[in-house]
Amino acid sequence: xxxxxxxxGQGLAYLAFAxxxxxxxxxxxxxxxxAGQALVKLSISHAGQRKQACTERAVDHQRNIPTTARxxxxxxxxRHPVTxxxxxxxxxxxxxxxxxxxxxxxxxxxxxHRFPVKSGTxxxxxxxxxxxxxxxxxxxxxxxxxxxxxxxxxxxxxxTAKAIFFK
Amino acid sequence: xxxxxxxxxxxxxxxxxxxxxxxxxxxxxxxxHLGALSFFFFWVVAVSGVxxxxxxETSVSGAFQSVxxxxxxxxxxxxxxxxFHRYASDAMVVTTFxxxxxxxxxxxxxxxxxxxxxxxxxxxxxxxxxxxxxxxxVWDELAQYLMIASAEWLDWxxxxxxxxxxxxxxxxxxxxxxxxxxxxxxxxxxxxxxxACFIHVVKISRPRINPPKGLAxxxxxxxxxxxxxxxxxxxxxxxxDKVVVNVELDWFYAIAYPLFDMWGxxxxxxxxxxxxxxxxxxxxxxxxxxxxxxxxxxxxxxxxSRCYADCPFGAVTMQPRTDGRPYPRIAQVDxxxxxxxxxxxxxxxxxxxxxxxxxxxTGIDLPHFRLTKLRADTDASLDRLPDVLPExxxxxxxxxxxxGIDVDKIESANVVxxxxxxxxxxxxxxxxxxxxxxxxxxxxxxxxxxxxCYHRFGIHWTExxxxxxxxxxxxxxxxxxxxxxxxxxxTDNAKLKQQIDDFSTHLKNLPTSQEAAE
Numbered sequence: 001x002x003x004x005x006x007x008x009g010q011g012l013a014y015l016a017f018a019x020x021x022x023x024x025x026x027x028x029x030x031x032x033x034x035a036g037q038a039l040v041k042l043s044i045s046h047a048g049q050r051k052q053a054c055t056e057r058a059v060d061h062q063r064n065i066p067t068t069a070r071x072x073x074x075x076x077x078x079r080h081p082v083t084x085x086x087x088x089x090x091x092x093x094x095x096x097x098x099x100x101x102x103x104x105x106x107x108x109x110x111x112x113h114r115f116p117v118k119s120g121t122x123x124x125x126x127x128x129x130x131x132x133x134x135x136x137x138x139x140x141x142x143x144x145x146x147x148x149x150x151x152x153x154x155x156x157x158x159x160t161a162k163a164i165f166f167k
Numbered sequence: 168x169x170x171x172x173x174x175x176x177x178x179x180x181x182x183x184x185x186x187x188x189x190x191x192x193x194x195x196x197x198x199x200h201l202g203a204l205s206f207f208f209f210w211v212v213a214v215s216g217v218x219x220x221x222x223x224e225t226s227v228s229g230a231f232q233s234v235x236x237x238x239x240x241x242x243x244x245x246x247x248x249x250x251f252h253r254y255a256s257d258a259m260v261v262t263t264f265x266x267x268x269x270x271x272x273x274x275x276x277x278x279x280x281x282x283x284x285x286x287x288x289x290x291x292x293x294x295x296x297x298x299x300x301x302x303x304x305v306w307d308e309l310a311q312y313l314m315i316a317s318a319e320w321l322d323w324x325x326x327x328x329x330x331x332x333x334x335x336x337x338x339x340x341x342x343x344x345x346x347x348x349x350x351x352x353x354x355x356x357x358x359x360x361x362x363a364c365f366i367h368v369v370k371i372s373r374p375r376i377n378p379p380k381g382l383a384x385x386x387x388x389x390x391x392x393x394x395x396x397x398x399x400x401x402x403x404x405x406x407x408d409k410v411v412v413n414v415e416l417d418w419f420y421a422i423a424y425p426l427f428d429m430w431g432x433x434x435x436x437x438x439x440x441x442x443x444x445x446x447x448x449x450x451x452x453x454x455x456x457x458x459x460x461x462x463x464x465x466x467x468x469x470x471x472s473r474c475y476a477d478c479p480f481g482a483v484t485m486q487p488r489t490d491g492r493p494y495p496r497i498a499q500v501d502x503x504x505x506x507x508x509x510x511x512x513x514x515x516x517x518x519x520x521x522x523x524x525x526x527x528x529t530g531i532d533l534p535h536f537r538l539t540k541l542r543a544d545t546d547a548s549l550d551r552l553p554d555v556l557p558e559x560x561x562x563x564x565x566x567x568x569x570x571g572i573d574v575d576k577i578e579s580a581n582v583v584x585x586x587x588x589x590x591x592x593x594x595x596x597x598x599x600x601x602x603x604x605x606x607x608x609x610x611x612x613x614x615x616x617x618x619x620c621y622h623r624f625g626i627h628w629t630e631x632x633x634x635x636x637x638x639x640x641x642x643x644x645x646x647x648x649x650x651x652x653x654x655x656x657x658t659d660n661a662k663l664k665q666q667i668d669d670f671s672t673h674l675k676n677l678p679t680s681q682e683a684a685e
Contacts, residue, residue, distance in 0.1 A: 006191075015389075017389060024419060030413070030425055038410070043336055112333070152408055
């Protein structure tokens with residue numbers, strides 16, 4: 001009798017464990033995104049302008065360098081931070097400056113942000129500044145877009161076409 | 168402060184654990200095999216993973232379909248294997264965290280145990296990385312949600328040249344090469360997890376990495392039934408053009424993702440790192456200091472290596488002898504990992520009270536609790552027993568340990584108590600010493616709960632010494648019916664009292680030595 005009770009007790013313990021595992025492995029359902037909304041993703045990797053323009057190296061200086069290491073131009077590597085402004089339906093939703101990546105600040109500035117929006121038509125405006133803002137936007141983009149619920153739209157930069165694109 | 172947290176939790180845990188002792192018995196109690204069960208689940212995940220991998224197609228377009236086909240076209244084995252893979256992974260999280268909590272509550276993470284505790288922290292990270300990585304490979308909506316959120320979480324560190332999340336911007340951006348990398352990670356990280364698990368137990372002597380057979384079989388049956396009743400299935404296929412609105416999260420692995428959505432990547436990194444560092448530093452908050460380490464007496468150590476075999480933490484090693492004595496080896500104690508439990512003293516053949524010298528010299532001894540003191544404590548306890556007791560009540564001496572049942576308040580007219588750092592420190596010759604000289608009618612040994620000795624093997628070795636399976640064993644001339652054991656935790660005083668009553672009745676019914684001789 002005791003043996004049967006023990007087996008029953010073990011069965012109960014295993015059942016409790018299985019219930020915990022079975023339930024929490026998939027329940028309760030989680031809603032990471034509100035139904036009826038769409039998502040605009042801003043993803044741009046872009047290098048700002050060089051902080052200092054390239055200068056021609058002096059002839060005297062070149063003489064002291066081995067022939068194989070000689071360079072005609074002296075180009076400091078450091079780049080300007082890049083600033084991006086994003087407006088959706090006339091409202092500024094993003095205005096940020098990103099430092100160039102890399103230890104010498106000579107890499108690309110990276111942007112990745114998500115903006116949930118209601119489904120429907122939206123006016124998207126993007127401005128990208130490769131140097132100081134006072135110089136004005138180097139790239140601009142404006143477009144009306146139609147987004148259905150659950151759609152993902154991406155704002156990016158095409159380095160070949162040198163233009164901001166929307167997909 | 169720490170004790171104020173640990174003791175109430177310990178009482179709850181021991182109560183809960185006691186419930187499991189009834190159906191499972193102390194030997195199979197799952198709460199005493201949490202580490203071994205975690206290892207077991209790892210192997211179940213590994214074996215089922217190999218099966219799933221055979222049918223898995225490593226490509227963005229083929230992964231989802233191959234998993235679907237495995238689940239639905241061969242549910243008799245493929246579906247079960249997939250479910251095994253998932254549910255054993257979940258079970259591993261559960262047993263790992265209860266294991267961690269239990270070691271904390273039972274104060275088994277400080278002192279020499281710091282290394283085991285400390286190396287457990289990376290295991291948690293690797294466990295999560297392994298589990299989450301598995302979900303990516305199904306490439307369904309859940310995978311899409313977890314993959315993008317994981318990438319965004321990692322991108323917050325700004326350590327990648329391009330944001331990882333860019334790989335999942337559009338269906339065209341996600342390439343088969345990236346998928347191969349994910350698969351590689353899902354194989355490599357669990358391998359690192361396995362290595363970390365072995366490092367975790369490397370400093371433990373005789374680690375329990377396999378659960379008892381009965382428990383393993385029961386667990387496998389449980390997994391099989393669960394897999395049949397609620398097979399693991401996929402969500403809809405991933406579509407990077409669409410957001411994921413509903414996901415049936417595996418909360419064991421993905422509990423942090425809703426927090427990521429609520430608080431952002433920075434806050435989650437802060438929580439994860441702070442928590443990890445805090446847990447890793449717990450062994451020093453505050454540090455546990457043990458008494459002085461065991462000492463070897465060169466003149467009395469004959470290099471028999473019993474202390475080496477019995478030390479639960481591998482603190483004793485056998486070294487070549489250099490003092491010219493006619494034995495090849497000598498014991499050496501590493502004071503950094505000695506817990507001063509005295510189990511080595513209990514194992515030493517020279518540890519006997521049958522000597523006339525005032526100072527008992529043994530091959531190995533504890534500086535703070537020498538064998539001389541144990542004999543003196545025993546004699547003092549025995550001296551408290553009257554020669555004749557009313558109604559022929561038997562005279563009982565109890566040997567207790569500092570971590571098991573609290574024996575301090577148990578003394579009565581016919582019961583006296585002597586306490587040791589661990590019951591494994593008691594050389595069986597002490598029982599012989601008491602009973603053969605008829606200094607008491609019975610000897611009762613207590614310690615921690617069976618299978619749960621604070622010093623790991625104190626109870627096990629004592630049982631084996633009493634039953635003659637392990638040196639130094641209890642001599643055959645000792646009447647075994649006068650030696651009882653009662654294993655229990657600090658909360659099991661009632662059990663000990665009951666055991667004393669039963670032992671008294673039992674002793675009363677035994678013939679006296681005179682009667683036995685006649």
